[in-house]
Amino acid sequence: MNGRIIHRAGFVVGAFARVLLIGLVWASLVVPSEASAENRDVIVFAAASLKNALDDAAAAWMRDSGRRAVVSYAASNALAKQIEAGAPADIFFSADLDWMDYAASKGLIRPESRVSLLGNSLVLIAPKDSAVQVELKPGLDLAAALGSNRLAMGHVNAVPAGKYGKAALEHLGAWAGVRDKVAQTENVRAALLLVSRGEAPLGIVYKTDAVSDANVTIVGTFPEGSHPAIVYPAALTKDATNPDAAQFLAFLRSDKAKPFFEKQGFTLLNKAGS
Structure with missing residues (x-):
């Protein structure tokens, strides 16, 4: 009888211990969530053409603040779709207004945080010895x-x-002649790479891309009126939980970040809400 009582008591104590352990595990996952959000990296989804400048800006911000921004680069359309599918991002930095407008129409960004930060130009490139x-x-x-x-x-x-x-080539009357000769890539840096490696004799990229690669030369710059204005908007995502994200976005708008963008050939616009 005593043995049975001890056995049952042991069962109860063991069950209680397991419940307590499970509770502690959940507490470790749930209770510190605010603290962990404050300490984790800022996640930025950014257009591929921003890589050189944004890497430098993120490194400078880390030196100044001790906080880190981790940037995922791809084409703006791919990034917008990833955010729509639930990919975690604190900031979306697009290479055009259309995809930021798309994100806004889907309720994926915080409209009050949106800023048109940068401008760029479009160039025709060739391998450096061309x-x-x-x-x-x-x-x-x-x-x-x-x-x-x-x-x-x-x-x-x-x-x-x-x-x-495409808009520029149509404006200049050249699209019909080349439409069947286009090697279309998943982002602008992939197009740059084809020319840099000599796999394509000509390519269309941003001026900032051409500046970043010593293996290409700029053949010409497309007239501004031949295509829509190139504008890079940035915004906090709707689901951003990291309080450092707003600080990093503010840093990108500051004079401290300006040299990194200008070095690559960007122009600073810094117009809120557009």
Whole structure:
């Protein structure tokens, strides 16, 4: 009888211990959530063309604040879709207004935090030793310059640089001649790489991309009026929980970050709400 009582008592104590242990485990996961949110990295989803400048800016912010921003780079369309699918991000930094507008229409960003931060220009590039000469003006015959080769550019219906490039070629009357010769890439840096490696004789990228790669040369700059203005908006995401995210976005708008963007050829706009 005593043995049975001891056995049952042991069962009760063991069950109580397990319940207590489970409670402690949940407490360890739930209770410190606010503290962990304060200490974790700021997650930034940013257009691929921002890589050099944004890496430098993030490193400077870490030196100044002791906090870290981790940046995931891809085409703006891909990033917007990932955020829509639930990917965790604190900041979305797009290479065009359309994909930020898309994110806003889906309720994925905090509208009051949105700022049009940067401007850029669109250029035609070739491998650094290329002797090709092209004048970017109405009547442009880019097909003749390409011959049987392909023109590298971002996907013309999704990637911002590809959309700008198609618009510019249409404006100059060159799109019909090259539309079947385009090597469309998943982002602008992939188009840059094709030209840098000599796998494509010409490509359309941002000026900032061309500046970042010593293996390419700028053949010409597309006239501003040939395509929509290139604007890079940034905003906090709706689900951002890291209080440092707003601080990093403010840093990107500050004079401290300005040299990193200007070094790569960006222009600073810093217009809130657009």
